[in-house]
Amino acid sequence: MSGDRATAAVATREEAAALASRRDRPAGRRGRIPVGPLVVLGVAVAVWYLLSLALFVVPDPLATVRVLAGNFSSEEFTDAVRKTAVDGLTAFVLSVIAGVLLGALIGLSALARRTLEPAILALNGIPKIAIYPVLMLVFGLGSASQVTMGFIFGVFPVIINFGGALAAVPAIYGKVARSLSMPWHQRLLKLDIPAALPSLAVGLRLAFSLSLVGVVFAEIIGSKGGLGQIIISKYTLAQYDLMGAAVLLLIITSLAGTTSLWALERRMARRWR
Amino acid sequence: MQRELFRALWSQVLTFFALAVLIVAGWWLATESGLVDTRTFPEVGRIIGAQTQLSDPAPATFLDHLAVTTVRVLAGLVAGCLLGFGLGVLFWRLPVVGRALEPYLLAFYAVPLVVFYPFLLVLLGINSWPIIAISTVMCSVPVALNTWIGFREQKEIHKMVGLALQMPPLLRFRRIELPGALPEIFTGARVGAVYSLVGTIGMEFMVSSEGLGYAVRYQYETFNVPSMYLFLAATLALSFVVVTALLAVSAVSLRHHG
């Protein structure tokens, strides 16, 4: 939740550091049936159904699921799903690798923090989608453009959360390490990184969803395939049921991914208290 | 809070200018030395001198596009902040609703809301409204989440003061709870501003026939690469102004907050 601040236009160190400690969720709600969210889901489906009666462009829920199931194994759909999944995951993995490395640099080096961090925060404050045309110019309409867009979306929360948390490791840990004469790599592995893990989990969740958003957004604007492309081409062809099926699939996938990463994040936050 | 925000403000302004200078200088070096393809990365001089008049379909000027996008972004920002604030207060007052909606609000990051744009086009017509709607909704989510946090995490002692002084609920809200939540609300608004920009420009890429996003796209498709960069620079400059202005507003508004 407070993870939302990770994408703050200007995330001060305090804001970034606060991420791990701000969740005051009552413990012990694990494993229970999430009644509230299910009710919301029910209401959403009902509203969707009503909308489908009122608007020709909205296919009704049942029909959408049927179309989705019917087309799921069609070549067009499987290709699009595979393309979006591969691109999204590639962007996510690249975001995490680069984000962890840059985050570590910022978190551990005061010099890097003073020079790089303001630039990263400033760049994070611009709407990154605006540069997609440049990517299309450079990489063309292929996957490279969309993966790069997804990467640019996803890398910032990892850097900001992980770097911020490393920089905010309590000074007392450093004293402990020195009093035990720990070598630097042990200190890193046993104190700094574990202390920063809950924040890294926040970064991972945001990176996952934002990478996917970046890829799909890019696919809609200009690409040769993928779910985003399906949405726009089916819209142009007025095949609204197929368009709805693609939107639904996208929503389900990203909800599932975010929710599981959110669970991981909460588990860590609980354990690290 | 106060000094931090002012420091962040100065740091942001300086960083943006430093980045701009670095990028222009690097660009100039790279293009003049022939390191990069000038069809993709045209020379600085050609970008500055590029034409800003789009030949088709409407004879809108650079300033027209700038004005359209600015209005859309600000409309989305204001409406998004109001909507988000209202939702945040609702979640605070009725935590059951908040907890039920929370997973979906978080997953908002995972669902590019723009995928709903075809529905909005049919619902609202092909004009500014679908763009403002997307921009509003995208902005409202971080505002709602942060407003909720702000009210929920009031200092216990401040609540006690309100009770001990027997302040009626509305006065307590205005004098204690709202000021106490304000820093968080502003944080949400600053995140929301970026989303409002993303929503507006992204939608303009796809559906509009005016605005900076449309202009960038148009110049890209008509191979007017230098003009494309000029409009892109204008888009980034507008984003910088909006984001920085909001930071300045929060720094000034929160200057006495502890």
Add this chain to the structure above:
Amino acid sequence: MEKSEPREAHLLIEGVSKTFGLRGGGTTHALSPIDAAVGQGRFVSIVGPSGCGKSTLLNIVAGLVKPSTGAVSVDGEPVRGPRRSIGVVFQEDSTLPWRTVIDNVRLGLEVERMRKAAQISRAREMIDLVGLTGFEHAYPRELSGGMRQRVAIARTLALDPSVLLMDEPFGALDPQTRLMIGVELLQMWQSTNKTVLFVTHDIQEALLLSQEVWVMSYRPATIRERLPVPFEYPRGPELLSTDEYQHLSARIWSVLQKESQRAFDEREHLLSSR
């Protein structure tokens, strides 16, 4: 000083007890029924081991917490919720950081539809009383902890409560500041004639300030001893070396020591049984 003197009782505590439900079932008996009466204009200190329920008792008197049984009344009127005749000063810094000193002091006055000019002149009077003249337009962050606590006192006094409840108000201050601000509190008390209930865990502070000390036991808390403090005001440092002072201090200390031992044992037991 017991219930047998109802005519003098300004503040009356009758059979007040408190039981808290614990998470995961079970209950904690925080206060066993307490009866007490305080005369108009008296200064009473409450001392007790930490966690004994001193604050709970104070919060019940303030109307911030409902008692499980019993009732509190002021001038014969039952206390059912916070009321303006009862002022509370908390231990923590309770000033609002976004308001100036004068606006903090004005906070309670805004509830009454008092004219702004009247609010300001009343607030100035109070700021004067707590010795903060000249700091009206300062923000809390520009003040020391002691000064912020004076702001909180001024804010409470501005409503002119007849009972002043203070929950370890100087607990967060350093010992020197504590001593000085205590002397000033006495001057304010003497010039305003309020009834004061003062929670502290500092025996010396209790004996230097109050006319009567209640020593509380550990849970379920009762008032184990009520000791009149017979010393004349002003009470200077020479008092500390008198036999009478020493005797009183030792007596309070021995009760406290026993109760604190009980508290300690119980907590250790809880820990080891986990």
